[in-house]
Amino acid sequence: MSRPGRVLVWMLSFLGLLGLAVFTLIEPLSEAFYSNPVFNAVIVGVFVVGVLVSFRQVASLSTEVGWVRRVRSRRKRGSSRRAFAAARIRACGDCVPA
Numbered sequence: 001m002s003r004p005g006r007v008l009v010w011m012l013s014f015l016g017l018l019g020l021a022v023f024t025l026i027e028p029l030s031e032a033f034y035s036n037p038v039f040n041a042v043i044v045g046v047f048v049v050g051v052l053v054s055f056r057q058v059a060s061l062s063t064e065v066g067w068v069r070r071v072r073s074r075r076k077r078g079s080s081r082r083a084f085a086a087a088r089i090r091a092c093g094d095c096v097p098a
Helices: 004-024 028-031 037-092
Strands: none
Touching: 004 028, 004 037, 028 037
């Protein structure tokens, strides 16, 4: 994944749609919720914790993505430098003083 911000936007959009659905269906949902409030509160609590952990994980990916980009750019730069140095040595042949 190269853009965690884009994923966060999708996650927020989905939560917005979910909130809209809950707002639209509030009466039947509240009736169903209060039929067994303890069990349903546990379900909602686990859902909220899961959403928060998921957002935290995706948000923390930005530092990992930055690290991967830095490592890749260093490897690209390093490999081209090595290739250039090796080409100079081959071109020089025996011109190294003893």
